[in-house]
Amino acid sequence: MSGTTKLLNPFQIKHFNKSILKQLSTPDLLEKLNFVKKTQSGLFQYLPLSVRTINKLSNLIHTKLQNELGAVHLELGMLSPKKLWDKTDRWQKQGNELFKLKDGKGNDFCLIATCEEDITDLMGNYINSYKDMPFIVYQLNKKYRDEKRPRGGLLRGREFVMMDAYSFAATERDSMDMFTRTNKAYDSIFQTLKVPYVKAWADNGDMGGDLSREFHFVDKTGEDTLFECSDCHNTTTQEKTESLPQKEGQEFGNVDVKYGLSKDHNTLICYYFPEGRQLNWNLAVKAMDRDIDSNLKLLSNDKILDIFQKENEDIMFANIIRVMDCRINSRSNFPDFPFRNYLKNNFGQIDGVSIVDAVDREKCTECEGGVLNASKSIEVGHTFVLGTKYSKPMNLKFMDKDNKLDDNYVQMGCYGIGVTRIIGSLAEMLRDPRGLNWPVAIAPYLVSICGTEDNGVLTSQIKEKLNQSSILKDNIYQSFEHNMSLGARINVSHALGIPIAVIVGPKSWPNVEIEVRRKPTTVEKTQWKEIHKQKDQEYGWKVIEPSNPQHLEKHIVSQEHAQKVIELLLHDL
Known part of the structure; x- marks a missing residue:
């Protein structure tokens, strides 16, 4: 068999359409x-x-x-x-x-x-x-x-x-x-x-x-x-x-109830809280001085009452504890109690505790001063x-x-x-209209080299130069579909979330254009700016700051010094 067979990458992006990126989950x-x-x-x-x-x-x-x-x-x-x-x-x-x-x-x-x-x-x-x-x-x-x-x-x-x-x-x-x-x-x-x-x-x-x-x-x-x-x-x-309301006992509306049982099922616990709020099971358990059967927390009130009645021969002699959320008061509209007959001596009550999920702007219980x-x-x-x-x-x-x-x-x-x-x-948090936007530490590739099919010699030359860097070696992406335009290749690089795109063209050579996809987050861009002041003439380094948030930062630099500039940019991203 004569000649060689070129294996195409089956995972190349085909029929890339930048306009649909925003529409995709x-x-x-x-x-x-x-x-x-x-x-x-x-x-x-x-x-x-x-x-x-x-x-x-x-x-x-x-x-x-x-x-x-x-x-x-x-x-x-x-x-x-x-x-x-x-x-x-x-x-x-x-x-x-x-x-x-x-x-x-x-x-x-x-x-x-x-x-x-x-x-x-x-x-x-x-x-x-x-x-x-x-x-x-x-x-x-x-x-x-x-x-x-x-x-x-x-x-x-x-x-x-x-x-x-x-x-x-x-x-x-x-x-x-x-x-x-x-x-x-x-x-x-x-x-x-x-x-x-x-x-x-x-x-x-x-x-x-x-x-x-x-x-x-x-x-x-x-x-x-x-x-x-x-x-x-x-x-x-x-x-x-655990939160506190701005004013204790301020809820005068309807009250919800959630029933629970002690581990021995001899005590019915009635948690009362404002209608529309969500009972916080951890706080509900914390409010009690006895063990609660947490396995029942997802059961409905009817099922819990059914268990309580089946396991206690005479409800009149069983223990009942009411736990009152601190947001409600005695004039709030309570639901009917499920039992008519019970001994008051077996009836207990815990007041002034918070047993519901916190909501925005309530008081902090840790310091009682902040919201x-x-x-x-x-x-x-x-x-x-x-x-x-x-x-x-x-x-x-x-x-x-x-x-x-x-x-x-x-x-x-x-x-x-x-x-x-x-x-x-x-992927969800950092995506933008251009596509994904990975942190440098986990980006699949750090640099992409974007040039047309006609510029193969030039792209190979810059790739060889960048591969001399221990940071960039094996971190260079150059897998684009054949016959894809230069603009489409740049868009693919940005969509993949690759932090740096190196754009190569015969008109600008031996200079290359570097587009910075990834924006700084927790660090300020300082290092490359300091070096730029010292080396702008030597490197032939020109910076084009974005005129609006929709544009990307660009650096024009001699291909001889592209490696150093890219490493500086990545450090600050």
Whole structure:
């Protein structure tokens, strides 16, 4: 067979139409630009561009965790046996979220959604003494969650890439130190992205433990709500936020009620709050001085009353507690009480507590001086102090300094970062009429070289020059459909979110034009401006500042010095 066969890139963008970009949702835009291919609801195949982006973010996480925490990288199996989840009673509690399956012998497994059980079981083979701790291990791989209504593309899928880390310590103090250090490592990761983020104290929820912190991108498209105090600047998630009305007992309208039961089901708890407000279950539990059956929180009032009546022979002698939200008063319009006969001596009441979700501009309970400002956000990371939530049921103990085992259960923490969730979030947040707009740290390519077919010699020459840079090597994009116009190639580069486009043409050669796609976020453009003052003549460097927000910043520079100028520009992006 004579001659050579040129392999075309099957993932090139064909029939590019800039005008339709604004009309596409972000998931559709990612698919249109060949980052992903959706196979079913919540399931995606990752194409070469997204693989590069995922790998860059993953490498950033690897570097920060290993260098700043000394974290050890491992990989657990994708299948987790039911017998481990039974020990922590999560097989049933989280059953609706798990993909469950049986092997050929009938044994039950699930695809991993999170790995507290598996990692605790594994570490039982290696932790014997207090001298073996503290340490932290992590993995970075795909996880699975049976989302009933996947939405937001990569934001909430059924298969996703996640980093999950786990710390092990002999004392609560060491465990808290690991928590603090991991949060600092998270700060370093998000600061490298140069995208504004917020840390918020959060509720541990079903994960257990007493302390957790979430990392959020603030954006109007987010499905979460954060509250920050105007005075003390304490920031919390909606589930964690306790607020006070501007004036206590100011609601005179209708009152809603939500029923709950104590764990022994002998006490009916009646939560009263203003109609139209949402009961905050965490605050509702906090208001009580006894254990609440949280498994019933999603049941309707009728079902809870039915359970209460069936498990108490005579309602007259049962205990009833009314919990009154501080926004209502005795003259508010209460619903009818469900029972006619009861003993007043068995009837209790708790007043002056806040049991509903906070709303914008209510008072902060932390300092009682500031007001709470609400903002929509996207959660992208979470850190937990777990205590002995998993080590106790899985009997993970260690020998102390006196060589005693006793009840020396290992103190644990867990930490997660949603890799594909971050990518989906940034695609949504940073996109503009031109298309995607990636941070430099995770952009699939840093530079594109745009020239026509006739300028092949010139584009090869500038590419060879840029490849001499350790920063730019292997980060140059030049995969365009044949017979595509120069303008279309530039538009494709911008749509893909590549930070720098180098435009090559015979009329301007040996100068090239550099268009800056990515705009600075958290840093000021200072370095390149200082160098420009010193080297403008030597580099033949001319800057064209945008005349309006619709235009891009441009730099005209000799091709001999293009590499240096591009590196300076990338540093400030």
